[in-house]
Amino acid sequence: xxxxxxxxxxxxxxxxxFYLRIEVAALSPDLQTPFFIPIRYQHxxxxxxxxxxxxxxPLEARTAADLxxxxxxxxxxxxxxxxxxxxxxxxxxSRRIYPVYTFGSEVIAAITGGPLxxxxxxxxxxxxxADYLYQTGELWPPPTHDRLHVRGxxxxxxxxxxxxxxLKKRAQFATDNEFWAPVFPEVDGSGLYTYAASAKRAAxxxxxxxxxxxxxxVAQALIADHRLSQGDDLxxxxxxxxxxxxxxxxxxxxxxQFSSPRLELKLYQADQTLIAMEYRRDExxxxxxxxxxxxxxxxxxxTDLLRRGxxxxxxxxNCQETTVEPAPMPS
Amino acid sequence: MDQLQTDVASLTISANxxxxxxxxxxxxxxxxxxxxxxxxFTQAKNVAHTMMMNMMVFCIxxxxxxxxxxxxxxxxxxYTYPATAISAGQSSPTWAFSPVTLGAWGxxxxxxxxxxxxxxLIGLSGFFLQGVTLGAAGIFAFFIFQMVFMDTAAxxxxxxxxxxxxxVGFVLMGFWVSMFIYPIIGNWVWGGGWLANLGxxxxxxxxxxxxxGSGVVHMTGGAVGLAIALVLGPRLGRFNxxxxxxxxxxxxxxxxxxxxxxxxxxxxxxxxxxxxxxQGAFIDLVSLAAANTLMAGAAGGLSAMLYMWxxxxxxxxxxxxxVNGVLAGLVxxxxxxxxxxxxxxxxxxxxxxxxxxxxxxxxxKMQIDDPVGAVPxxxxxxxxxxxxxxxxxxxxxxxxxxxxxxxxxTGLLYGGTTQIAAQFLEVIxxxxxxxxxxxxxxxxxxxxxxxxxxxxxxxxxxxxxxxxIPGYVTDLPGLAGLTPQAGLVQPAATVLSPTASK
Numbered sequence: 001x002x003x004x005x006x007x008x009x010x011x012x013x014x015x016x017x018f019y020l021r022i023e024v025a026a027l028s029p030d031l032q033t034p035f036f037i038p039i040r041y042q043h044x045x046x047x048x049x050x051x052x053x054x055x056x057x058p059l060e061a062r063t064a065a066d067l068x069x070x071x072x073x074x075x076x077x078x079x080x081x082x083x084x085x086x087x088x089x090x091x092x093x094s095r096r097i098y099p100v101y102t103f104g105s106e107v108i109a110a111i112t113g114g115p116l117x118x119x120x121x122x123x124x125x126x127x128x129x130a131d132y133l134y135q136t137g138e139l140w141p142p143p144t145h146d147r148l149h150v151r152g153x154x155x156x157x158x159x160x161x162x163x164x165x166x167l168k169k170r171a172q173f174a175t176d177n178e179f180w181a182p183v184f185p186e187v188d189g190s191g192l193y194t195y196a197a198s199a200k201r202a203a204x205x206x207x208x209x210x211x212x213x214x215x216x217x218v219a220q221a222l223i224a225d226h227r228l229s230q231g232d233d234l235x236x237x238x239x240x241x242x243x244x245x246x247x248x249x250x251x252x253x254x255x256x257q258f259s260s261p262r263l264e265l266k267l268y269q270a271d272q273t274l275i276a277m278e279y280r281r282d283e284x285x286x287x288x289x290x291x292x293x294x295x296x297x298x299x300x301x302x303t304d305l306l307r308r309g310x311x312x313x314x315x316x317x318n319c320q321e322t323t324v325e326p327a328p329m330p331s
Numbered sequence: 332m333d334q335l336q337t338d339v340a341s342l343t344i345s346a347n348x349x350x351x352x353x354x355x356x357x358x359x360x361x362x363x364x365x366x367x368x369x370x371x372f373t374q375a376k377n378v379a380h381t382m383m384m385n386m387m388v389f390c391i392x393x394x395x396x397x398x399x400x401x402x403x404x405x406x407x408x409x410y411t412y413p414a415t416a417i418s419a420g421q422s423s424p425t426w427a428f429s430p431v432t433l434g435a436w437g438x439x440x441x442x443x444x445x446x447x448x449x450x451x452l453i454g455l456s457g458f459f460l461q462g463v464t465l466g467a468a469g470i471f472a473f474f475i476f477q478m479v480f481m482d483t484a485a486x487x488x489x490x491x492x493x494x495x496x497x498x499v500g501f502v503l504m505g506f507w508v509s510m511f512i513y514p515i516i517g518n519w520v521w522g523g524g525w526l527a528n529l530g531x532x533x534x535x536x537x538x539x540x541x542x543x544g545s546g547v548v549h550m551t552g553g554a555v556g557l558a559i560a561l562v563l564g565p566r567l568g569r570f571n572x573x574x575x576x577x578x579x580x581x582x583x584x585x586x587x588x589x590x591x592x593x594x595x596x597x598x599x600x601x602x603x604x605x606x607x608x609x610q611g612a613f614i615d616l617v618s619l620a621a622a623n624t625l626m627a628g629a630a631g632g633l634s635a636m637l638y639m640w641x642x643x644x645x646x647x648x649x650x651x652x653x654v655n656g657v658l659a660g661l662v663x664x665x666x667x668x669x670x671x672x673x674x675x676x677x678x679x680x681x682x683x684x685x686x687x688x689x690x691x692x693x694x695x696k697m698q699i700d701d702p703v704g705a706v707p708x709x710x711x712x713x714x715x716x717x718x719x720x721x722x723x724x725x726x727x728x729x730x731x732x733x734x735x736x737x738x739x740x741t742g743l744l745y746g747g748t749t750q751i752a753a754q755f756l757e758v759i760x761x762x763x764x765x766x767x768x769x770x771x772x773x774x775x776x777x778x779x780x781x782x783x784x785x786x787x788x789x790x791x792x793x794x795x796x797x798x799x800i801p802g803y804v805t806d807l808p809g810l811a812g813l814t815p816q817a818g819l820v821q822p823a824a825t826v827l828s829p830t831a832s833k
Contacts, residue, residue, distance in 0.1 A: 113375070114567070114790070115578065131572055136568070
């Protein structure tokens with residue numbers, strides 16, 4: 001492994017004075033190398049601190065050079081089977097992290113002295129890992145109910161990437177399946193991808209419409225896999241604002257909304273599908289519900305809002321007409 | 332001339348005893364193989380615990396077997412049934428079950444509990460090897476040979492209970508198997524008991540025939556292993572809520588494979604040694620058993636590897652199941668090795684290799700956690716080996732008079748229609764006795780909190796809580812939480828302690 005500090009000559013060099021160039025000869029050929037890790041600088045209470053984050057592990061030192069030997073120790077410890085993590089699970093409360101690796105079409109999370117959790121779908125691996133961690137007491141059990149958040153690992157900087165949205169389906173009866181899949185941008189930024197029904201599903205960039213295209217693709221795959229009965233059961237959760245703004249330009253505003261005392265969900269139409277949009281103010285993200293008609297959509301949205309405790313009963317969500325607003329242009 | 336005959340007879344017996352001793356020493360060395368296989372296919376955090384079980388099972392078993400195991404198994408081996416034999420018109424009316432190859436045993440080991448003349452249940456002489464004269468070389472050699480066989484049976488369940496059994500539970504299990512379960516079953520098949528006599532009592536072929544112990548040794552060990560796996564329950568994290576299984580990879584595949592090679596080598600003592608002699612016709616049995624052992628083991632490994640590579644969802648030549656395929660082939664040929672042709676041995680081995688894979692998947696479906704596959708290897712293929720005698724036994728003339736029946740052991744494919752029934756009875760009785768009683772025994776131990784380790788100890792590894800020392804010592808304490816070595820087979824340390832940005 002070769003490491004070299006490179007001075008940043010760009011305009012942001014007061015924030016990122018150095019990049020650490022890392023070349024790991026032992027890595028698998030499918031991994032981009034060398035890596036360029038940004039070393040950030042902070043001056044805080046007369047102290048200079050250099051910070052870096054490797055696959056979610058934060059390190060800091062008085063000088064950039066002091067970081068190098070520490071990173072040199074961290075990288076080998078993260079290597080598994082000549083790979084670095086593709087994803088990281090982060091426990092919401094304890095902040096512990098669990099690296100996840102991709103081998104072919106499978107994702108694998110391994111616990112020291114414990115099982116190897118492997119599945120084609122990241123969601124399944126998260127479910128299996130979380131169950132184990134609850135069992136062993138490493139994750140706080142209900143009612144505190146610690147959860148595992150997922151982040152992607154940037155293939156160039158080894159920093160963490162938030163999913164641009166999630167595809168989600170709630171269990172609707174006792175023996176029903178749940179489904180959950182984070183969606184990430186492709187490494188080269190050419191589109192979006194996720195893993196569902198034992199395969200990678202990808203949609204190329206299409207001015208925001210790739211969001212619906214990927215959802216539709218995954219829904220069909222899940223229906224074929226007998227894990228979904230209706231495509232509208234699969235919803236788009238926590239969509240990033242920029243993607244929403246792009247997508248919204250392709251939707252028809254229905255001049256209506258679902259409302260309850262605590263929230264409002266605007267209604268849109270895309271082809272034959274009605275969409276209700278919930279703005280999640282705390283996260284600045286957008287969740288979309290889908291339905292074939294107003295009542296179907298209202299029922300689906302109300303069921304989820306009820307589960308989350310945002311409405312007291314399904315009838316608390318009413319449909320109201322609104323005035324039409326012009327759709328904003330994408331930024 | 333008389334002196335010459337006496338000398339030749341003495342040399343013959345000496346050669347036979349020497350062969351049995353050498354074979355016994357080979358079987359003894361199999362313990363190293365079992366230790367390496369079990370330890371290699373379990374996790375590094377339990378390595379001292381697993382190794383200790385494999386060493387101490389020998390010490391526990393040897394003492395237990397000496398106290399009463401040998402007596403229960405062979406205490407009535409010299410008892411004969413001349414009246415019955417004569418009435419059956421047999422030419423060998425003084426048939427006894429003592430190995431005539433190892434010299435005259437006098438009146439020792441001839442007391443037992445039986446129903447009528449034929450239905451022997453248990454031997455009752457030879458406790459602590461008392462009553463055996465110090466010059467009885469044949470008996471001492473036989474004791475050693477049989478003791479290492481018992482040890483094999485007692486070792487098998489340690490694999491099924493690995494990584495979550497308390498050491499005290501293991502110690503009690505060692506005494507349980509060596510003193511009661513194995514010896515009583517051994518008495519029924521090899522000690523002149525009721526299963527061996529099924530030919531004379533019910534006209535079922537040559538009675539239950541089990542040359543080297545697919546049933547007596549491997550099925551027994553596997554049945555006890557199944558019982559302990561069921562009572563213990565799975566390791567933490569082995570199964571998900573949806574019923575799917577998570578792999579808990581072994582920490583050292585080379586160790587596991589080296590152990591398998593040692594076991595394969597030791598099996599040449601296990602099977603050919605069971606002829607209990609090497610002079611005259613016995614050398615035929617020895618050589619045939621050796622050749623069949625080699626071929627069945629090889630065929631088992633090959634078919635398991637190909638099954639995993641070409642047919643199973645894994646689509647890889649899985650090392651763990653290839654190893655178990657070799658062992659499955661060896662287990663399956665253990666009963667029929669001196670009765671079948673080499674072609675049959677290969678068929679038996681090929682089927683065994685596939686059976687071990689199917690049984691492994693079936694156990695996973697049933698959410699039974701058997702860390703090293705002891706049940707698929709030893710129980711399932713023990714059953715297959717016992718039944719294979721009833722199917723493939725080729726009327727080898729050297730096996731005439733087996734269990735006091737004049738005809739040779741003959742399976743279905745060679746016109747013997749009743750041998751298979753005796754084999755079925757052996758399978759059923761061993762399963763019912765070994766599994767049933769062991770399940771109850773372990774359930775009681777579990778109630779007394781003597782069987783399953785605490786979850787905290789299981790997560791941390793049993794080495795420190797149970798043994799007081801780690802199996803491996805790292806000299807990089809600063810990286811202890813972060814320094815797993817690369818590779819899929821190595822469970823990785825993944826829990827780091829950052830304050831990661833969300």
